[in-house]
Amino acid sequence: PSKPGYAFCVNLLDFCLALSYQAADSAQALAAALHTHHRSRGFVMRGKHGQPIQEGYRRTLQHALQWYGVLQHSLLLETDLSVRAAAAAASAGTPAAAPPDLGNSPPTAAPDDAPLHPPRQVDPYLVDRCPACFGGFEFGRRLDRGGDVHIAGDGNFMHRRMRSAGLCPPIAMEHRLFIPDTFVDAVGHDLDTLSARGPRSYVSEVPDAVLKNCGNSYTAADGSKAKTPGDVFDDTGLMAFVCRHDIPIYLCNIATPGEQQKFFIAGLIWILLHMPDLATIVTFYDINCVSWKMLMAYGILPDWMLHRLGFATSILHSYGHQWECQLVFNPRLLLGVGLTDGEGTERFWSRLRGMISILRQVSRDRRIVLLELHTDFVARVIRGDLGRWLVRRGKAVETRQWHAQAEVTSSHFSEAYLREQWSAQKSAQLSVRHTAPQLREQLDAVVELQEQIENLEKSISATASTFRRRTRAATRAAAQDTGDGTAARRGADAGGSQIALLRDTLRALQAQADELYGALNVGEDFPSIAIYGREFVKLLVMTHDAKELARAKVIARLSELDRLDQAVGGSGTPLGTTQHQKVCRTMRKRTPALVNAIQRYNDLCDRLVQALPQGLDFPLPEKLPVVLTDLKDNTALLENVWLGGVPESNAAWLTDGRVRRAIRALHTLDRCREESLRLELETKQIFGWFKRKTAALHVALQDPGSALLVF
Incomplete structure (x- = not known):
């Protein structure tokens, strides 16, 4: 001014x-x-x-x-520039650290697309942002050992700006937080161009059908789905990238109706460009499996960049992913990632939730300024608390590691044996079952029929309740007016005939489903389990389909609960009273169908136990709890009913519940050990950064040109 x-x-x-x-x-x-x-x-x-x-x-x-x-x-x-200049002067003449040995890790640069410049140092902005993550000098840690840095990304469509707020003159301010829109648009253009050429061939541990189902489970995977009306809002949201300590690193402005992949991929490229050429990053995203598939299929990144990235899903979004996907992308099952949960963006949105209403009616440049100032404040507060964070984390890891070690010890299985069983389980569950196409069509038809049967049962129940209510009202009205209930009885007869027609249709569908189950050829379609008999295999397939239906209903209920609790993590504003009551009424209506689906599956589990031939062993499915809070953390919900034969070798992971519990405890034990090593490394990096910062401040204070710093 x-x-x-x-x-x-x-x-x-x-x-x-x-x-x-x-x-x-x-x-x-x-x-x-x-x-x-x-x-x-x-x-x-x-x-x-x-x-x-x-x-x-x-x-x-x-x-x-x-x-x-x-x-x-x-x-x-x-001030930062003065301190950096002093640090450079203080460290002049110090030899650069030699690059570490990557061991058996993939090459970081291919001969045909290697960078033409020498390896860069990490951006000083990142070092000052989080010295625990970026304060070291050695980069190139293998991805199966956790990589150098953990970065989580997520989009939020509540931080939007209305078109009617207008524009303002440019504000003279240097922005370090926001990724330039031109860079994001360029990445999006390249992505569209490569996608138009069609996917290339690549090797994937997870079947494509599984990744497709994961993409269908999340709206974030559908970039064309509008989350914000574009005619009302021009800036529709934000994409945030945070380190594993919840410190915001970069923000990306979203101006599209949906959460397109270009924002997350552009953020990864931007971070890689500000890191040394040997640095490795483990990324966390709620649909990271879909992002990995897109990067592999369309070759957006060169190999020397792609080999430096690891991919994991956010831990609290795991229930929406198929079990085969979690075997590869779940952070609790990945080597090296420790106890990083990838949910730091949700905690960052919680800190930023108060800005939602303020930023709706401000000009575009002022919105960017306010977000940068507020985010810088959040980053400084968290950075100042890193020491206490490391202490708290270390104590929590010790307690968790002790319990996991006790669980493994009490199982009386060696760690080597449990790792062997886990390797066999992962290999067996990731192998694609070559089911006959005709059988696959029959199973899909049965699942579709079961859904139609459930919908028809709900329609019959709702219709019967409506007709009973209307009949009672009509009878009372007719008795008060004429004393004759003939018209009411005729209406009741008509309603009864309609309900009878619906029940006939239901019986026809049930008979059709029984015919499809009866058409299964045990000897040809399931040769590996034909020895168990036709009745057992039929019940096994019915149990498989019943669990798929129950799992779909449970996931839908968990999604509804997320909508009710959308303001808890700061990702959105609280629902109004009307919307809250509407969601609750919808959940109450669907509760009987959810309970019936779980009970139907549990009943089939009991029938399987009785139908198992004597003298034979088979990995029978576990029953599911009816209480929703128990279902959310129940790993049995995500496991499919086993339709293959029992392996000839010792498959204790499949038949022994003690082994499965011990394997889960071993995973926790491994993650705790990895977390302890990372905490030790981060402590050293913070102390090193603090000593360098103190020395640089001492040199800068002696410089007569640092008047602003002294002031």
């Missing part, structure tokens, strides 16, 4: 900024409070003609806070 009309005390501006960071109060609310405070003490603001001013300090305080925040941001940048 060239001609400010008001002067505000710097202490007042500091207090207002601190309050806005902590409570997300808008400048308008602060100005109104200041205006009311002055009026109550007799200081009434008046205009040129003596009339009282109603708005008070609204615009002037907004402008003062905006430019004061920009000034503070600029001073911090100048």
